[in-house]
Each structure stands twice: as structure tokens, then as C-alpha cells.
Amino acid sequence: LSNRLNGVFDRLRRRGALREEDVAEALREVRVALLEADVALSVVKDLTTKVRERAVGQEVLRSVSPAQQVIKIVNDVLVEALGGGEGDTGIRGIDLNAPSPVAILMVGLQGSGKTTTTGKIALRLRDKQRKKVLVASLDTQRPAAQRQLAVLAEQAGVVSLAIVPGEGPLAIAARAMDEARRGYFDVVILDTAGRLSIDEELMAEVAAVKFATNPHETLLVVDAMTGQDAVQTARAFNERLAVTGIVMTRVDGDARGGAALSMRAVTGAPIKLLGAGEKLDALEEFHPDRIASRILGMGDIVSLVEKAAETIDQAEAEKMAARMQKGLFTLEDYANQLKQIGKMGSLSGILGMLPGVGKIKAQLEGANLDTTILKRQAAIIGSMTKKERRTPDIIKASRKKRIAAGSGSSVQEVNRMLKQFDEMSAMMKRMSKLGQKGMMRGGLA
Numbered sequence: 339l340s341n342r343l344n345g346v347f348d349r350l351r352r353r354g355a356l357r358e359e360d361v362a363e364a365l366r367e368v369r370v371a372l373l374e375a376d377v378a379l380s381v382v383k384d385l386t387t388k389v390r391e392r393a394v395g396q397e398v399l400r401s402v403s404p405a406q407q408v409i410k411i412v413n414d415v416l417v418e419a420l421g422g423g424e425g426d427t428g429i430r431g432i433d434l435n436a437p438s439p440v441a442i443l444m445v446g447l448q449g450s451g452k453t454t455t456t457g458k459i460a461l462r463l464r465d466k467q468r469k470k471v472l473v474a475s476l477d478t479q480r481p482a483a484q485r486q487l488a489v490l491a492e493q494a495g496v497v498s499l500a501i502v503p504g505e506g507p508l509a510i511a512a513r514a515m516d517e518a519r520r521g522y523f524d525v526v527i528l529d530t531a532g533r534l535s536i537d538e539e540l541m542a543e544v545a546a547v548k549f550a551t552n553p554h555e556t557l558l559v560v561d562a563m564t565g566q567d568a569v570q571t572a573r574a575f576n577e578r579l580a581v582t583g584i585v586m587t588r589v590d591g592d593a594r595g596g597a598a599l600s601m602r603a604v605t606g607a608p609i610k611l612l613g614a615g616e617k618l619d620a621l622e623e624f625h626p627d628r629i630a631s632r633i634l635g636m637g638d639i640v641s642l643v644e645k646a647a648e649t650i651d652q653a654e655a656e657k658m659a660a661r662m663q664k665g666l667f668t669l670e671d672y673a674n675q676l677k678q679i680g681k682m683g684s685l686s687g688i689l690g691m692l693p694g695v696g697k698i699k700a701q702l703e704g705a706n707l708d709t710t711i712l713k714r715q716a717a718i719i720g721s722m723t724k725k726e727r728r729t730p731d732i733i734k735a736s737r738k739k740r741i742a743a744g745s746g747s748s749v750q751e752v753n754r755m756l757k758q759f760d761e762m763s764a765m766m767k768r769m770s771k772l773g774q775k776g777m778m779r780g781g782l783a
């Protein structure tokens with residue numbers, strides 16, 4: 339999937355301009371990527387429209403490729419859609435800014451993780467914010483549900499409301515509020531029953547509880563694996579219960595989390611927390627940028643682009659690119675490149691941004707280059723004479739010994755470096771023969 343996107347972005351890059359058809363082509367792929375990430379169709383449509391409006395006609399920045407510009411725009415739109423605007427730290431907690439006891443109502447479908455999340459939030463509030471927390475299970479549907487919460491509460495070190503057999507949800511809620519007031523609790527978390535799908539009886543029941551307890555937060559708990567029906571779920575809950583925040587669970591699985599986008603789009607409520615496991619401490623802050631990149635499925639490309647823009651010296655990169663296109667590649671160029679790569683912090687990062695290097699990248703990663711080796715290699719080249727750098731063929735045993743001593747490495751390491759340089763320069767020659775004319779348009783970054 340990521341490869342497919344890279345393919346399109348490569349093509350875009352070579353054209354060097356953000357024309358309408360370029361953007362449309364990229365967006366076709368983006369649309370597929372988003373649908374595969376389980377973002378609801380209606381939400382995908384809105385997002386791609388936004389990207390198109392912003393991208394088409396946008397002047398191509400000199401220092402970045404059109405491809406990077408599109409990646410960045412898609413990413414920015416996703417981050418915004420997820421609620422990470424300007425001045426937004428991306429970290430939101432539960433709002434407790436109300437008179438005690440502050441009630442939190444947990445709602446959502448059965449199995450979404452309400453009870454587990456209740457335990458997690460209780461633990462966090464007690465442990466990190468020193469709150470006195472009471473939890474109460476209003477789930478009279480499943481026989482073991484109330485017991486389940488009592489067990490979790492004990493693990494979290496908070497009080498759970500005593501179970502009274504035969505009592506209904508409204509009565510339990512009233513008793514919980516009463517107990518919270520009398521016991522001077524700061525927070526009371528009301529865990530409700532779920533249904534396998536939305537039904538009127540459930541909604542009416544939870545709405546009545548909400549009316550009676552007037553919770554400061556109504557948190558909709560959703561499973562990250564939820565697919566296209568995330569929208570209906572969110573809409574139904576929001577219409578009846580005016581959701582104030584969303585908790586997305588099971589982000590520890592391999593779902594890409596498109597449900598977050600759908601939920602957010604439909605309810606307008608912020609995503610407050612993420613559930614990342616079954617254990618009680620597996621609760622994370624929500625970072626829009628992280629989820630955006632996960633949904634887009636492009637790994638760290640966006641951050642690498644940002645980093646590259648900061649650290650790569652543009653003129654240097656263009657000079658080097660021009661030489662590489664001519665098939666010229668010396669140890670000096672190699673040293674230069676090592677330096678640039680060192681600044682980027684990762685070799686596969688910079689290579690990932692060069693078009694058409696998939697194979698080479700795999701090859702180099704096979705060679706197991708890491709940044710400490712890169713620094714070593716730069717030092718080795720630094721210990722060579724000018725003549726050696728230009729005509730490495732003259733480097734025989736005695737010179738190798740001298741170079742190794744001068745750079746604090748071994749002859750073996752010198753050999754390894756020379757071999758890698760040979761491979762790299764052979765690669766460069768092949769690439770230039772392929773006549774990839776536009777390959778380096780826009781420079782390395």
C-alpha cells in the first residue's frame with residue numbers, strides 16, 4: 339500500500355508541478371489508502387475535496403518536490419481533521435473542571451472496551467491526579483458485568499459501588515451519585531451496558547441515566563477495528579447523548595484507526611484517549627499527528643520530509659545530484675553524503691525520499707549500515723589524502739594501514755568502506771545510465 343503511494347508520489351515528483359491531473363491521480367491512491375484504513379466513505383470524500391482545493395494551483399516550492407508537497411498537504415488535512423489545529427498540543431485529558439463529584443458517563447457498543455477503559459481512567463485519575471474515584475457498573479444485562487468492574491476497580495485501587503442484586507441502571511446511577519456526594523469523591527465513573535448494535539431501548543436507558551446524573555463528560559468508547567459502520571454508531575450515540583469525547587481502544591492491534599477520523603468528523607468531539615492493551619496502564623494520550631501518519635500508512639515519511647527540509651543543505655544536495663547524474667561519484671562525494679545522512683539520523687530515511695531507490699535501499703539495508711558506521715566511514719575518508727580520495731585504486735596494503743591508524747579503525751573496516759563505496763558508485767553509474775533525467779529534480783530533499 340505504502341509502495342503504491344510511493345509510486346504515485348515518484349511520478350508526481352518527476353513532473354515537478356502541482357497540476358490538477360497530478361493531484362487527482364495522487365488523490366485516487368490516497369482515497370484507496372484511507373478506505374483501507376477503514377475511514378468511512380463520506381469522510382474520505384470530504385477529506386479528498388479539501389486536499390484538492392488546497393493543492394491544485396499551489397505553487398511548487400523550489401526546495402521540495404511536488405510529491406512531498408502533496409504528502410504534506412494530505413497529512414496536514416488529516417491532522418486538522420483529527421483535531422490538531424494550530425497551538426494545539428495534541429494532548430487532551432478528561433475535563434474535570436466542574437463541582438465534585440464530577441460524573442463521567444461511559445457509552446458505546448458491547449465489547450468496545452467501556453468497562454476496561456473505566457478501570458484505566460480510574461487508575462490514571464487516582465495515580466496521576468490524586469483523585470478520589472468511585473466507579474459503578476450500570477450493566478445489568480450481562481450477569482458478570484458488575485463483578486468485572488469490581489475486580490478492575492480493586493486492581494486500580496479505587497472504590498466500586500456495592501452490588502445490589504435486582505437493581506436497575508437508573509437506581510444504580512442514583513445510588514452512585516449519592517454515595518459519591520456523601521463520601522466526598524472527586525470523580526464518579528458510570529459504566530453502562532452495551533448492545534451488539536444500536537437499539538432504541540439501550541439509547542433510551544442511557545439517555546435517562548444521563549439526564550439524571552448530568553455528567554460533565556460523556557465518553558464514547560469505540561474499537562479501532564470498527565469499519566464503515568463507525569459513522570452510524572457515532573451519529574446515533576451523539577444524537578441521543580451529546581458525546582463530549584471519544585476514546586479509541588485496541589490501537590495495539592493492527593487496525594490503522596480510520597474509525598478515529600470518522601468518529602471525529604461525525605461528532606465533532608475530540609478524541610481524548612487511546613486504549614492500547616488489556617492491562618490497566620495501557621492508556622495513552624491522543625496525538626493527531628501520530629494517528630494521521632498511521633492512517634495514511636506512510637510511516638515516517640512526513641516527519642522525514644520536515645526534517646530533511648531543515649537539515650539538508652540545498653545547494654550542496656543539488657551539486658551532488660548533478661554529479662551523480664553524470665555518473666561522477668568520488669569518495670569525497672561519498673563522505674559528503676555520509677555527512678548529510680548523519681544529519682538526517684537515518685539512512686533508509688533519506689533513501690526513501692529518493693525516487694526509484696527501492697532496490698538499492700534494500701541492498702544497503704542488507705549491508706547493515708547504521709549511523710555509527712556512517713560516522714566511522716566518514717572518519718576513514720577523512721584520513722585519506724586528496725589523491726587517494728580521487729583515485730581509490732591506489733589504496734593498497736600500506737596505505738590502508740596508515741588510513742586505519744589515522745582514523746582509529748582497522749584495516750578490515752577500511753576494506754569494508756571501500757567495498758561499500760565501490761558498490762555505491764557502481765549503482766550511481768547504473769542509475770545515470772538508466773537516464774533518469776528528472777530523478778533529482780528538486781534536489782535530494
Ligand code: GDP
Pocket residue numbers: 446447448449450451452453454455532559587588589590591612613614615616620
Ligand atoms: P465493554 O463490553 O465495552 O465493557 O468491553 P470490555 O471492557 O469488557 O472489553 C472487551 C474486551 O476487550 C476485553 O477482553 C478487554 O480486555 C478487551 N480490551 C479492551 N480495551 C482493549 C484495548 O485497548 N486493547 C486490547 N487489546 N484489548 C482491549
Ligand code: MG
Pocket residue numbers: 452453454477483529530531532
Ligand atoms: Mg462492560
